[in-house]
Amino acid sequence: MNERALYSQIPAIDGLLREDGIAAPVALYGQTYIVSVLREMQDDARGSIRDKQQLPDWHSGWADELSRRVDSEREALQPVINLTGTVLHTNLGRALQAEAAIEAVTNAMRYPVTLEYSLDDAGRGHRDSVVAERLCQLTGAEAACIVNNNAAAVLLVLATMAAGREVIVSRGELVEIGGAFRVPEVMSQAGCRLVEVGTTNRTHLRDYQHAISEQTALLMKVHTSNYHIEGFTAEVNGQELAALGLAHAVPTVIDLGSGALIDMTQWGLPEEPMPQRYLEQGIDIVTFSGDKLLGGPQAGIILGKKEWIDAIQQHPLKRALRADKMTLAALDATLRLYRRPEKLAQTLPSLRLLTRSADDIYDMAQRLLPKIQAYYGDDWVIRTEPCSSQIGSGSLPVERLAGWALTFTPQNGKGSALATLTQSHRRLATPVIGRVNDGRLWWDLRCLEDENRLLQALLP
Numbered sequence: 298m299n300e301r302a303l304y305s306q307i308p309a310i311d312g313l314l315r316e317d318g319i320a321a322p323v324a325l326y327g328q329t330y331i332v333s334v335l336r337e338m339q340d341d342a343r344g345s346i347r348d349k350q351q352l353p354d355w356h357s358g359w360a361d362e363l364s365r366r367v368d369s370e371r372e373a374l375q376p377v378i379n380l381t382g383t384v385l386h387t388n389l390g391r392a393l394q395a396e397a398a399i400e401a402v403t404n405a406m407r408y409p410v411t412l413e414y415s416l417d418d419a420g421r422g423h424r425d426s427v428v429a430e431r432l433c434q435l436t437g438a439e440a441a442c443i444v445n446n447n448a449a450a451v452l453l454v455l456a457t458m459a460a461g462r463e464v465i466v467s468r469g470e471l472v473e474i475g476g477a478f479r480v481p482e483v484m485s486q487a488g489c490r491l492v493e494v495g496t497t498n499r500t501h502l503r504d505y506q507h508a509i510s511e512q513t514a515l516l517m518k519v520h521t522s523n524y525h526i527e528g529f530t531a532e533v534n535g536q537e538l539a540a541l542g543l544a545h546a547v548p549t550v551i552d553l554g555s556g557a558l559i560d561m562t563q564w565g566l567p568e569e570p571m572p573q574r575y576l577e578q579g580i581d582i583v584t585f586s587g588d589k590l591l592g593g594p595q596a597g598i599i600l601g602k603k604e605w606i607d608a609i610q611q612h613p614l615k616r617a618l619r620a621d622k623m624t625l626a627a628l629d630a631t632l633r634l635y636r637r638p639e640k641l642a643q644t645l646p647s648l649r650l651l652t653r654s655a656d657d658i659y660d661m662a663q664r665l666l667p668k669i670q671a672y673y674g675d676d677w678v679i680r681t682e683p684c685s686s687q688i689g690s691g692s693l694p695v696e697r698l699a700g701w702a703l704t705f706t707p708q709n710g711k712g713s714a715l716a717t718l719t720q721s722h723r724r725l726a727t728p729v730i731g732r733v734n735d736g737r738l739w740w741d742l743r744c745l746e747d748e749n750r751l752l753q754a755l756l757p
């Protein structure tokens with residue numbers, strides 16, 4: 298067939314819309330969308346004729362190809378099964394939300410809510426005020442402000458407290474958090490001048506002291522959340538920094554990164570700095586994330602002295618960085634769970650996963666092993682293996698949690714089989730995400746609470 302004849306084989310949209318197999322998708326998705334997919338198919342068919350001088354292999358069944366394309370259209374945020382072993386996985390959305398938070402968000406989405414409306418005097422309330430009060434009760438802070446994320450919190454604090462002036466930071470704390478959050482760059486975006494003091498491994502109080510001048514607006518510390526310096530090191534603690542700031546009438550700020558509102562060591566977890574401790578020590582302002590160890594929605598929380606928080610609330614950037622009603626609803630519901638700390642390891646999903654016992658995970662691995670082995674037959678050696686999970690989100694980078702994994706080793710020993718296997722897992726209707734290490738695929742079971750969800754994903 299010559300090219301012209303091939304082109305004439307491409308059906309017209311009108312004709313396609315009259316086909317039986319296409320009426321159902323039109324009824325389901327609407328004509329506009331289906332026509333746009335059919336046009337895309339026509340373009341692909343023309344491309345195939347142009348490049349390969351033939352019709353595409355699906356040409357005999359346009360309705361089937363249409364259904365395939367419509368069905369395989371993926372949501373932007375697809376639910377997956379996290380078997381990476383990282384609990385607060387930034388690329389998988391960090392903290393899972395508590396049931397109470399899910400309910401609160403659903404209500405905030407479905408009904409009008411008192412976002413900036415006070416029921417007492419029908420005046421306009423402040424959108425953060427109720428959540429801020431709760432944060433103050435929990436931490437003893439004088440005041441609080443909530444924005445979109447911790448990066449926004451740091452930006453807003455610097456812009457309010459130090460624009461056009463100098464901020465003194467230790468060289469050991471000029472961190473990059475990932476996703477382009479680098480302390481020196483945030484400083485310049487906020488209009489501040491960074492004054493680096495000390496060295497990468499050691500910074501002393503006198504280093505800050507010598508750098509203080511008329512131009513100094515702030516003394517700042519950044520929690521080095523995603524790396525760890527070992528050996529001959531020294532840093533100035535919150536207490537010392539607060540005292541130095543007070544002596545020179547210079548305010549002090551700490552970006553805590555994760556922060557924990559409650560002592561994590563009570564569950565045998567590693568110690569993470571608590572905002573309330575720094576405020577007690579006299580630090581003026583602390584900032585941290587809502588979706589790291591706190592276990593709530595993405596948010597940036599700023600706590601501290603009332604006069605500074607008032608100024609922060611009034612800065613024009615606050616309007617650009619403010620949290621939306623869904624965030625505030627989820628954060629409020631999450632914080633209310635902290636009033637019953639003895640239940641938190643059940644009610645807060647991230648803490649539940651972090652505190653899951655190795656024995657519990659081992660039992661699950663033993664239950665799953667025969668089923669997974671039966672499914673994968675003889676191509677894979679599947680074993681239960683001890684493994685160590687990570688908290689994630691830069692919290693406690695060197696600490697590990699003991700747990701158990703299922704590992705897949707290819708029988709033929711070829712690495713390409715491993716790549717094919719992980720790809721097939723990513724293409725499941727509910728993708729399963731593990732991690733490849735040491736020539737094996739590891740399914741760390743710490744974050745799998747419902748084993749049927751995994752079995753259904755594999756054997757639908």
Ligand SMILES: *Cc1c(COP(=O)(O)O)cnc(C)c1O
Nearest residue numbers: 446447448520522554555586691
């Ligand atoms: C995670 C982190 C941030 C960024 O917080 P987001 O809530 O992700 O914007 C900033 N500083 C430190 C020290 C962090 O650990």
